[in-house]
Amino acid sequence: MKQENNRPKPSARRKARQLALQALYQWQMNQASLMSIELQFKADNDMSKVDEGYFHLILHGVPRQLSHLDEAMSPVLDRSLEQLDPVELTALRIGCYELINHKDVPYRVVINEAIELVKRFGAQDSHRYINGILDKLAPRLRAEEVRSYRKR
Incomplete structure (x- = not known):
């Protein structure tokens, strides 16, 4: 689903992330x-309002870069990856993947989208944890963007 300027609608990207979270959870x-x-997932879901290309990128990109993503996140985690709830871990991996690979998505959007994922699919207060971790991770992965945003 595209907007007039040929960019995907934010809602189509959000749906892509939601399906990717579920698919990656299943894979995990x-x-x-x-x-x-x-x-x-393509057979079982109405994909007409989903950014299918983004769904594909996340679904295949996260596993391909799994060790790199986990290494990038580990310094800001307060527990081991094995101790994380599987939904939280998957949302963090998606957020980290987007921070590293999709500079076209502002870091604040990446964090917000990960929060929305765990609000929908995770434990009651897991969104606070996700927010804290990605907020610590963003300056490490997007230092210049974070600095310029915080100067405002």
């Missing part, structure tokens, strides 16, 4: 192939 839990999960 049962280790099915990403291609079969992607096909299943």
Whole structure:
């Protein structure tokens, strides 16, 4: 779904992130192939209002960069990755992936979208944890953007 300027609508990206979170959670839990999960999600969901390209990028990009993402996050975590709730971990990985790979998405949007994901799919107060971790991670991954935003 595209806007007139050929950029995806924010709602289409949000839906892509929601489906990617669910698909990555499924991948994490049962280790099915990403291609079969992607096909299943496309068959089982109305994709007309989803940025399918972004869904694909996240779904395949996070596992491809898993060790890099986990290394980037580890210094700002207060516990081991294994101790994180699987939904929180998946949302953090998506947020970290976007911070590293999608500079076209402002870091504040990345953080907000991750918060919205865990508000919808995570434990009651997990959004506070996600906010804190990504807020610490953003200056490490997007120092210049964060500095210029905070100068305002």
